[in-house]
Amino acid sequence: MADLQLLARIYHLILAGFVRDGHAPHYTDIAINLGMTVEHARRTQRELLTALSGPLAGEDGRLTALGGAHWALPATDYIASFSPFSNVATQYRISVDGEQRWYGQCGLESLAVSWLFPRKDVQIDARCLDCAERIMVRMRDGTLEEVSPDTVVGHSNVSLPDFARNWPHT
Amino acid sequence: MRGWALFDPSSEEGIMPVRSWARLFGQGRMRARLDPDFVLKGAGLRPTRDELLAEMGKSGPYWGTSVPQ
Numbered sequence: 001m002a003d004l005q006l007l008a009r010i011y012h013l014i015l016a017g018f019v020r021d022g023h024a025p026h027y028t029d030i031a032i033n034l035g036m037t038v039e040h041a042r043r044t045q046r047e048l049l050t051a052l053s054g055p056l057a058g059e060d061g062r063l064t065a066l067g068g069a070h071w072a073l074p075a076t077d078y079i080a081s082f083s084p085f086s087n088v089a090t091q092y093r094i095s096v097d098g099e100q101r102w103y104g105q106c107g108l109e110s111l112a113v114s115w116l117f118p119r120k121d122v123q124i125d126a127r128c129l130d131c132a133e134r135i136m137v138r139m140r141d142g143t144l145e146e147v148s149p150d151t152v153v154g155h156s157n158v159s160l161p162d163f164a165r166n167w168p169h170t
Numbered sequence: 171m172r173g174w175a176l177f178d179p180s181s182e183e184g185i186m187p188v189r190s191w192a193r194l195f196g197q198g199r200m201r202a203r204l205d206p207d208f209v210l211k212g213a214g215l216r217p218t219r220d221e222l223l224a225e226m227g228k229s230g231p232y233w234g235t236s237v238p239q
Contacts, residue, residue, distance in 0.1 A: 008209035015204055066212040067199055067219065084200075111192040112200040130174040137188060142196045147188055154191035155171055156184040160219075161234035 002044045004062065009034060010041075010048050014082055019116050022101035024079040024087045042077050049079070053167060069105060069167040081167070084109035084116075095123045106170070108154055114139035121145070183232040190226065197222050 010030055017025040025033075031041035051063040052070040068083030079087050084105050086092075092104030094113055097120050104110030104124060114122035124137040138146040156163075156170075163170045171177065171185060198215035202208050217225075220235055229235045 004210060008207060011209045012204075012206050019204065063209065063212075066209065068203075083203075084195075108191050108195055111188070112195040112203075115196065115201045116204050128171075129176075130171055139192070142192070142201065144189055144192055152188050153171065153185050154188050155181065155186070157176060157178045157181045159181065159184070159232040159234065161231070 002047050006034075006044060007048050007051065007063070010045060011052075014045075014048075014079065015085075015116070018082060018085045018087075018102070022103075024082055024085075027077055045079075046072070046077055053164065068109070069163070069170065071167050081105050084112040091126045091129075093125045095125070096120050098123075100125075108156060111137070111139070111154070115142050181232070183228075183230070193226070194219065194222055 013030055013033055014024050017023070017029070027041040027045045028038055030036070030045060031038045034041065036044070048063075049070050049072055052066060053064075053068065070082045071080050072078055073080045081087060082105075086103040086105045088103070090103045090105070092107055092110045093100050094102035094104050094110060096102070096117050102113070104113060107124075107126060110124045110126075113124070114120075118141060120140070122139045124135075124139075126135045127133065128135055133149070135152055136146070136148045137144065137152070158165075158170045172179075197219055198217055199212055202212070202215055205211070223229065223233050223235055
């Protein structure tokens, strides 16, 4: 079992990579960055995802209090999603200061992205899953600056306690 | 919203203004994720989701909190 300091460093590398590049680093990048073997990095990244949000996270218990959803594509160590970002294209396109490089994990987690880009304009563009109307939300430092149309609501089809039953579905 | 093909009527409570959801997803932990020591201190960051839900008057099975007596 990896120690918490190492898990914290890998968590930070992954999230900082998303912020910088718009996508997650590969575990080989993590290995180089932290001076680990590739296999050690792969196993520790897998352990991190499991401890954060995996099916055994509740039993592990070390990191579940952090919240969020973090998972790899099935049967791989490719990061698929890491709150609040998605590593695969979703309907939630996120632009920072006018540059679209990021995808939100879901509509609700997209609302948390602006905290990661202090003093910058963060715009979320999506379409309504019901009527396909364009939706735009612009935020700065967590504050809503503009919402269009102004009748936009958020919704979770899954109750909060059930979020962790199936993260990709949620 | 309610016409969405996959809409679950039992999730009606989960329809909220974007501003309310932004508040919920702007709780202490969400703001500090990029701090290098987030994982080490994260569990102690406040306010928590449960505290915010209570402030917002949200309780019950959908929200995962008990209904105040």
